[in-house]
Amino acid sequence: MRLDFTREDIDADDATIRAQAAQAPVAPLLAAVAQLTGEYDLLSDDIRPDPALPWMPPDYGYPSETAARARLSAADALIRYRDRRCPPPVEPDPKQLRALVEFVVAPAAVDDDYLELLQEELALGGDLRAPRWRVATTAPRRRFSVAVIGAGMSGLVAAHRLRQAGVDVRVFEKNTDLGGTWLENSYPGCRVDVPNHLYSYSFAQTGHWPQFNSTQPVLLDYFRSCADEFGLAELISLGTEVVEARWNDQTSRWALRLRDASGAERTHEANAVVSAVGQLNRPSLPDIEGIDSFGGPYFHSARWRHDIDVTGRRVAVIGTGASAVQFVPPLAERAARLTVYQRTAPWLLPVPNYHDDLPAEINWLLRHVPDYARWDRLTTFGRLQEGTLPQTIVDPRWDRSNNSVSAVNDLARRRLTAWYEAVFPDPALRAKVLPTHFYGAKRMIPDSGRYAATLQRPDVTLETAEIGRITPSGIQLADGRHVDHDVIVYGTGFQASRFLTPMRVVGAGGLDLHDWWDGDARAHLGITVPRFPNLFLMYGPNTNIVVNGSIIYFSECAARYITECVGLLLARDAASLDCRPEAHDRYNEWIDAATDERAWGVSDVHTWYRNGKGRIAQNWPFNLYDYWRLTRAPNPADYVLR
Structure with missing residues (x-):
């Protein structure tokens, strides 16, 4: 591109x-x-x-x-x-x-700080988020290297910012190509749900998007073009998985154990590590009895089997999340019979031009x-910047029994309900698809009307009965009915709460990160973790956007913060930077308190936002400006520099 x-x-x-x-x-x-x-x-x-x-x-x-x-x-x-x-x-x-x-x-009112943020996003005068320090002037005799794990959207921007500052960077990518999410998710209909002029790097904007919300091949081409334009491809070791990252207390360096496609292993050392493996990179298959007993082909949407022709076959889709809403319509056009198994109805947002080419x-x-x-x-x-965030803030005086958390939340629910009544005229089908959870409690999914129309095809069935088990020939429902299928597609999301898995990360004193988290991942600003010096996370805990903005924006903010942390290390001639527990805890208490005042925090609906401990570990509960303000530069008081 x-x-x-x-x-x-x-x-x-x-x-x-x-x-x-x-x-x-x-x-x-x-x-x-x-x-x-x-x-x-x-x-x-x-x-x-x-x-x-x-x-x-x-x-x-x-x-x-x-x-x-x-x-x-x-x-x-x-x-x-x-x-x-x-x-x-x-x-x-x-x-x-x-x-x-x-x-x-x-x-919106525009004060000087907010104006600065907007000018960065506009980038009319060039790349305004580029680091203003350089290794050559800050620490000319210091050798400092950073290993970035992952060559998706976040890994590329982290590598770019660090390289702009003159830092020695290597990127390790488990796949045989870069692109991350936009490489792995190649299912039919896959596209971004944020308008492309915003879903792009501020420093690599373009007027050549073919659609308002472009498809997976176009997005993959964009990230490949960015890697080429900024000379990042030469930094990336493809087909190289990081199996373990271990901190050495004596040398103040990280040792990465790498494994290639043949199974051969080697070690790479770096002064700092940036994990850019994302939240939505490990598919999640449901815990259903007999899942391996099915006699036909079955696969997860993030590992799409393009060698399987569904033409004229009886296809089951399990799940009605964001991916399923996109691939169900093209599947229905080819299958003889399509049955969609729904556990929880999503809120669909009407976006008339969602599938349109640019006029x-x-x-x-x-x-x-x-x-x-x-x-x-x-x-x-x-x-x-605020998006629909104000509509998700809980009014403590509001009666939630009417399926809303505030007056404005109820207004949004009623407006969407009116749209459902228009696009789902059959009362029986509408009763199945109309959500019963709060507006904003789960991910809301854009639809131009294509998914809604697909569910009304005579050869498509929306099944809401509980699945009992998978059989060799299909699906046995809990109510005793059996439905025969030739192919099963799982649109059941990702292991979003299992940050950094299956990689093992060992920090100071031999502390295992996953043991320390114990299923409840937390990080200061979603980026740094106490007792894991010089480890930085991209798209870490509580940095997922829910109702506002683009995740690329969050990755740019995190990349700048990480680059400034490295600059602080070099400026102070320090070997390591370790987050203070009190700063980490104070930040997470602030996040949790705000989460308890959001629709997704008070709802009991099943959602990938909530981890196995019952805590919302994914979502950012504030506006975009707040994250920019907090990540412009590290506060030295939040860290121990040794």
Whole structure:
């Protein structure tokens, strides 16, 4: 994928220009055109989105008349720009940049710190999150190396930031290619549920996404392109699994035991280790009696068997989570009969353009006003900084017996229920698919209507009876019925709570990390763990986003924090950095207290958010700004430097 913003001069006639501008979301369109043309009076105070209106096409939160007027103003500015023969744009001065940023994130207040965050996300002036220190000047005679475990999205950004600072980095990847999640999950229909202008690195934005929410092959191509663009491929040892990481108290170094595909082992030493193995990388198969007795092919969606042709066969899908909602529709198109086994109905979120290609009009804008992609990203970021978080905050005075946790949570539930009534007209089916848990208690899943339509096909059955056991020929239900199947597909999620497994990690004094966690993983900022010096986690405990933003943002924040920790080590000429238990505990008490005030924290619905100890170990309970603020740089008082 091309990672550029090459601009083409505008030579279209007036009618064509007006037609191209007539479909774009208003806020990023006006900001991008104002920046390109220098006509900042386009940012009129009377053109602001209405927060009561849905952020969906065609008007994206604007009254229709306001949207039409704004788009016409943008088109007229582009016509004047064309008539001036498309001069190179002038970089906005600080006052103009603030006006642009405030316009697209309105009605949010923008103080100086938040403005800095937004400018980093925009990256109009280049990579604003690059480290400002270098090994060559901070510790020119010090040799310091870092081993990164995993070459997925998080591992790549960690390696990139550390290398920018001049740190010696090696990346070890168990798979034969990079990409992590976007390599392993190749099931039909796999795509991202965050708009792509936001689901991308701030330092590697592009206007060449083919869809609003791109598919797995496109995303894999993007991460491969990033690795090539930033010279990361040469750092990665593919087909190399880290079996064990062991800290040496005497040398203050980590020894990694590596195993290749042949089973041969070797050792690699490093001063620090970054675990970027993720939360959703080990498939979870359900504990169902007889699971290995099935006579036909069966597999997990994250290990899709592309050699199995389901055409004309009786297929079972167990699970109705995010992956299943994506692969059920294409499976139904090929199977003779599809039975979907549901334990808990998910909340589906209507996203009309979720499966759509970018319209020709948007592609025209991206060619002629390429920074439109940046402003669209920032508009989406501003909208998702809080996201639907306020709708999930528990009102302690609210009566939860009506299946909600607050007045705004109940309003969201009622609005979605109305949508369910429209797309599931059959009352019997609607009774099965309408969730009975709080809005926000489980992962909510975007759907353009495709999954909803699939469940209403005559050759598709949604089964909600409990599964008793798997038999050689199919599935025996607890109520005594038996359903014959030729193929079983498990869409049953991942071992999300088992952080860093199956790798063994041994810290100071020979302490085993998994023994210390005892099934309840915790870390300071989701990144550092007491008694495990110079070990840093990406996408660690309580850093999963639930109702706001993009996980790439969290990985960028963590990568900067880790890089700054290494900088602190070198600046202090220290051998190790170890999180103080009191800092770790204080942080986790803060997280737990907030979690107890969120819909997912007070719900008893079954969810992968909750670990075997009953604690929510995955989710971040605050907004995006708070994590950025906490991870800009380490507080030396939180650590022991030796």
